[in-house]
Amino acid sequence: MSPRTRRILFYFGAAGLVTILAWGVLGLPAYGQYQGPYGDLVSYAAVQSRHATDVVSAVNFDIRAIDTLGEEFILFTSVMGVVLLLRKRVEPKDVDEAAADVATGREKEPPSNAVRLLCLGLVGVSVLFGLYIVTHGQLTPGGGFQGGVVLATVPLLVYLAADVRVLHQIAPRKLVDAGEALAAGAFIGLGLVAVALQEPFLTNFLPLGTTGRIDSSGTIMAISIVTGIEVGGAFVVLLSSFLAETLERIPEEHRGEP
Amino acid sequence: MTSNDAISATLRIAVLLLVAVGATGVVCTREPLSQAVTLSFYGLLLTTMFFVFQAPDVALSQIVVGAVVSPLMILLTLSRIRRGKARETNPSQPERS
Numbered sequence: 001m002s003p004r005t006r007r008i009l010f011y012f013g014a015a016g017l018v019t020i021l022a023w024g025v026l027g028l029p030a031y032g033q034y035q036g037p038y039g040d041l042v043s044y045a046a047v048q049s050r051h052a053t054d055v056v057s058a059v060n061f062d063i064r065a066i067d068t069l070g071e072e073f074i075l076f077t078s079v080m081g082v083v084l085l086l087r088k089r090v091e092p093k094d095v096d097e098a099a100a101d102v103a104t105g106r107e108k109e110p111p112s113n114a115v116r117l118l119c120l121g122l123v124g125v126s127v128l129f130g131l132y133i134v135t136h137g138q139l140t141p142g143g144g145f146q147g148g149v150v151l152a153t154v155p156l157l158v159y160l161a162a163d164v165r166v167l168h169q170i171a172p173r174k175l176v177d178a179g180e181a182l183a184a185g186a187f188i189g190l191g192l193v194a195v196a197l198q199e200p201f202l203t204n205f206l207p208l209g210t211t212g213r214i215d216s217s218g219t220i221m222a223i224s225i226v227t228g229i230e231v232g233g234a235f236v237v238l239l240s241s242f243l244a245e246t247l248e249r250i251p252e253e254h255r256g257e258p
Numbered sequence: 259m260t261s262n263d264a265i266s267a268t269l270r271i272a273v274l275l276l277v278a279v280g281a282t283g284v285v286c287t288r289e290p291l292s293q294a295v296t297l298s299f300y301g302l303l304l305t306t307m308f309f310v311f312q313a314p315d316v317a318l319s320q321i322v323v324g325a326v327v328s329p330l331m332i333l334l335t336l337s338r339i340r341r342g343k344a345r346e347t348n349p350s351q352p353e354r355s
Contacts, residue, residue: 031267031270054315058317063295133260133318139316141318142314142315142318143312143315145319146315146319146322148316149318149319149322149323149327150322152322153322153326156326156330178300214303235327238327238331239327239330239331242330242334243334243336244329245338246334246337246338
């Protein structure tokens with residue numbers, strides 16, 4: 001296909017897309033003019049029957065918790081895929097030794113004082129903010145996923161401020177792996193407890209408490225916390241696999257010369 | 259009330275235009291290393307957009323995933339590829355990136 005024909009074909013496609021998109025956009029209700037019944041119902045149900053003031057969290061972790069379970073396992077499986085693809089060809093004998101190996105494997109300039117100060121200053125703030133977002137999902141915008149990704153930036157800040165050895169010290173790979181897997185399982189576990197109580201899977205079985213308090217909304221907060229651990233762990237595993245790939249010392253037998 | 263509406267409408271239009279310009283900028287950046295930087299900036303623009311459109315929880319995920327994690331994964335991948343290339347062209351110094 002010549003560039004000319006390709007361009008003409010593109011113009012046809014683009015014109016079609018613009019027409020259909022404009023048609024669709026013109027048919028939308030005006031900004032802020034919501035018409036469907038579901039949003040109103042769910043806004044009412046979240047506060048009245050679930051005692052959660054953040055309707056998004058009530059939908060994610062209670063009313064449509066099964067969808068969130070699926071999404072969480074999409075993340076879990078993709079990270080597992082990354083780990084499988086980037087697995088080490090030579091298995092290190094000892095984690096500390098491997099970390100030392102990695103640290104000498106690249107001539108990394110020590111970070112400047114400005115970078116170190118900024119990153120260290122952000123570590124405490126990020127931990128606090130991440131924990132706040134994870135535990136207050138039922139009250140204010142946020143929840144397990146958002147808090148989890150915020151918490152996952154903490155080891156990254158530590159890596160930027162120090163080196164990969166410190167990263168492995170504060171987030172040992174085995175601990176993160178185990179935590180991630182256990183938290184993913186705990187989501188299903190919470191669903192199965194409801195089944196054991198002769199309720200449908202993932203029914204909110206805990207006491208709902210007083211609306212607006214941190215201990216309100218039953219299982220929403222519990223699921224939010226396990227999701228936070230799973231998501232945070234998944235992102236740490238993802239990033240440390242990528243980091244290991246960059247810093248990994250080339251095994252002896254793969255080198256160009258002895 | 260009307261002036262507030264006008265301000266928020268202007269803000270929404272402005273942020274949508276910025277996102278459109280930013281996305282075009284990312285597409286027009288052909289060099290992968292520079293593209294990682296423009297992508298990160300575009301992630302920040304999307305965060306602002308979600309915030310202006312009253313989706314703070316989406317904004318929170320976006321600021322980490324869009325502005326930090328995906329550009330970082332691209333950077334780490336580029337670094338790995340370059341080290342591999344450096345090793346091919348200069349096998350006597352395998353560790354230099």
